Amino acid sequence: MENTKPGRIKKELLFDSFKNGEAVANKKKGHLPPMGWNSWNAFGSGNTEALTKAMVDKIVELGLYEYGYKYIVLDDGCYKANRVDGHLRSDEVKFPSGFKALSDYVHENGLKFGMYNDIGTKLCSGLEVGTAGFEEVDTKDYIDWNIDFIKVDNCYYQWDNATFSDQKNARFTFAPMIRSVEISSSDKSYTKKYEAVKDGIITGTRAYVEREYVTGIGTYDGTGPDASPVGDMSSELHFEVEAPSDGEYDLKVCYRAGCSEGKGEWLQVAVGNGNELFYDDLVNVKEEPALSGIPDVSEDSIIIKVVLAKGKNLLRLMNHRRQENTLMSYATIQEGFMKAAPDNDIIFSICEWGKTQPQNWGYKVGDTWRILNDITFQVGSDGDKGQASWEGAYTTSVTAQYNKAVIMDEFAGLDKGWNDPDMLMIGMNGLNETMCKTHMTMWCMLNAPLFLGMDLRNVNKGDEVFNIITNKNLIALNQDSLGVQAKRIYTTKAYTPDTAYIRDNDRIDVLAKPLGDGSIALSFVNVGMGDRGDVIEIDKETIKEYIGRKMVNADKFFGAASYEVTDLWSGEKSVVTDGIFKAGGFKACDNVTVKITPCEN
Numbered sequence: 001m002e003n004t005k006p007g008r009i010k011k012e013l014l015f016d017s018f019k020n021g022e023a024v025a026n027k028k029k030g031h032l033p034p035m036g037w038n039s040w041n042a043f044g045s046g047n048t049e050a051l052t053k054a055m056v057d058k059i060v061e062l063g064l065y066e067y068g069y070k071y072i073v074l075d076d077g078c079y080k081a082n083r084v085d086g087h088l089r090s091d092e093v094k095f096p097s098g099f100k101a102l103s104d105y106v107h108e109n110g111l112k113f114g115m116y117n118d119i120g121t122k123l124c125s126g127l128e129v130g131t132a133g134f135e136e137v138d139t140k141d142y143i144d145w146n147i148d149f150i151k152v153d154n155c156y157y158q159w160d161n162a163t164f165s166d167q168k169n170a171r172f173t174f175a176p177m178i179r180s181v182e183i184s185s186s187d188k189s190y191t192k193k194y195e196a197v198k199d200g201i202i203t204g205t206r207a208y209v210e211r212e213y214v215t216g217i218g219t220y221d222g223t224g225p226d227a228s229p230v231g232d233m234s235s236e237l238h239f240e241v242e243a244p245s246d247g248e249y250d251l252k253v254c255y256r257a258g259c260s261e262g263k264g265e266w267l268q269v270a271v272g273n274g275n276e277l278f279y280d281d282l283v284n285v286k287e288e289p290a291l292s293g294i295p296d297v298s299e300d301s302i303i304i305k306v307v308l309a310k311g312k313n314l315l316r317l318m319n320h321r322r323q324e325n326t327l328m329s330y331a332t333i334q335e336g337f338m339k340a341a342p343d344n345d346i347i348f349s350i351c352e353w354g355k356t357q358p359q360n361w362g363y364k365v366g367d368t369w370r371i372l373n374d375i376t377f378q379v380g381s382d383g384d385k386g387q388a389s390w391e392g393a394y395t396t397s398v399t400a401q402y403n404k405a406v407i408m409d410e411f412a413g414l415d416k417g418w419n420d421p422d423m424l425m426i427g428m429n430g431l432n433e434t435m436c437k438t439h440m441t442m443w444c445m446l447n448a449p450l451f452l453g454m455d456l457r458n459v460n461k462g463d464e465v466f467n468i469i470t471n472k473n474l475i476a477l478n479q480d481s482l483g484v485q486a487k488r489i490y491t492t493k494a495y496t497p498d499t500a501y502i503r504d505n506d507r508i509d510v511l512a513k514p515l516g517d518g519s520i521a522l523s524f525v526n527v528g529m530g531d532r533g534d535v536i537e538i539d540k541e542t543i544k545e546y547i548g549r550k551m552v553n554a555d556k557f558f559g560a561a562s563y564e565v566t567d568l569w570s571g572e573k574s575v576v577t578d579g580i581f582k583a584g585g586f587k588a589c590d591n592v593t594v595k596i597t598p599c600e601n
Contacts, residue, residue: 036071041453
């Protein structure tokens with residue numbers, strides 16, 4: 001499909017609205033993290049109607065719904081390769097009865113039904129049935145199929161260089177390389193020029209100086225574990241420009257266009273903070289830019305009309321379209337659902353892999369948002385468990401996902417939604433029992449969605465996997481009514497624990513999570529793959545410093561003379577009277593997780 005320009009962004013979706021706390025398209029909030037089973041890690045694109053029904057039957061047989069696992073989600077690979085009369089249809093071989101019949105089967109068994117699509121023109125599997133341009137049609141069909149959950153991916157997206165998309169789509173997501181700006185009054189009686197490198201102010205850390213230009217004006221690609229999610233993920237180029245009087249001025253921008261990561265063709269111009277843009281479009285391009293390095297084109301310029309006030313004005317050159325376009329596409333789907341069924345309460349899972357920093361905007365339209373690319377690319381099939389790993393250089397491991405999610409607590413909550421470090425890999429090859437227990441602990445403490453990703457036919461009541469995924473004490477943390485993600489309050493690495501993005505796993509972390517009954521959960525996690533003899537002590541003053549403001553009845557907790565401490569894996573109880581909570585002697589990848597309840601004085 002040939003790229004076209006993205007449409008005009010509504011004011012409520014613009015970058016300057018990201019911090020206003022307001023959801024869009026009447027999106028309902030207050031959902032706890034969803035729990036269920038997703039087909040992808042178990043079967044990839046090979047899932048079938050028969051396999052899905054077998055998973056439903058197994059959830060019923062194991063009683064997993066009693067623990068909260070209620071959503072059955074069909075991932076990629078379930079659709080017919082092309083639309084039929086503009087509509088989505090099931091693959092006749094793999095899903096012969098159609099989606100409504102399968103939805104009915106799921107609901108008849110007391111469970112909830114979920115499906116999958118993509119904001120691009122195709123699904124990640126390449127099937128040409130993405131929602132782009134069909135949002136209203138598709139959402140109406142999903143409502144007719146009575147879905148309860150939708151996961152929406154980000155492959156083949158027209159306006160970003162997303163997975164499988166054309167690299168040249170970076171033209172939409174970055175500003176041109178800026179050399180200078182010039183302000184002129186309409187009668188040319190006043191003119192002043194500002195050089196980008198000498199006079200400009202770069203915000204954030206994405207943009208940088210390249211020779212006489214400022215480039216990289218845009219947003220970090222968050223698909224991989226390359227940059228911390230905490231802080232300003234976008235860069236703008238600012239100038240303090242002088243105006244002799246109130247009025248309209250000509251702004252001349254000198255630039256070189258590009259079509260690669262960091263160098264684009266789309267420019268946004270604003271004066272001061274707010275939602276009024278004086279320019280929001282592609283700039284003039286005389287020649288086709290190169291894909292990398294200094295664009296192999298001559299310098300060009302554009303004249304933009306701006307309104308300035310007498311004296312100093314903050315002129316902003318920027319491109320927030322990587323985030324705004326993606327939010328617009330997800331919001332269009334949400335709008336479709338609201339139009340088709342205004343009272344729907346469909347759980348919306350945003351799956352753009354953290355590419356556009358959804359922790360900044362995901363709350364506006366979604367219930368959950370993926371924070372990185374997939375946790376494994378070695379998914380299973382019918383008869384093959386697939387491969388998981390504890391450590392990995394990219395995103396494909398428990399710790400790669402955890403290391404990012406653990407410092408994202410301030411982005412999550414009942415009034416927002418949940419950071420999603422992808423599906424649980426418990427039950428896949430590559431993780432031993434200890435790793436699986438800690439994996440489960442991490443996801444529960446982090447308020448992550450709990451989606452099983454194994455072939456449930458390999459699970460039996462009372463076995464190792466069953467006992468891990470049905471630990472009521474851990475699930476209770478994830479589903480706690482207060483809805484507060486744990487905060488890392490200590491690490492053996494010499495970093496600020498709650499904000500430092502630490503990728504060296506040779507460490508012990510301590511996470512603290514306030515709970516709705518006034519107690520807290522404390523988790524000591526050996527992130528590394530070696531045994532450690534450390535004894536870690538956490539006093540209640542440290543707990544108060546980091547999470548006291550988020551606790552229920554904090555005065556009672558911190559004023560208590562003693563505490564009941566319950567190990568959430570072993571069930572063992574003890575009493576602490578000195579306000580110091582400790583654990584030590586950690587096996588590789590192990591954890592000690594306790595619930596701490598103040599005793600009555």
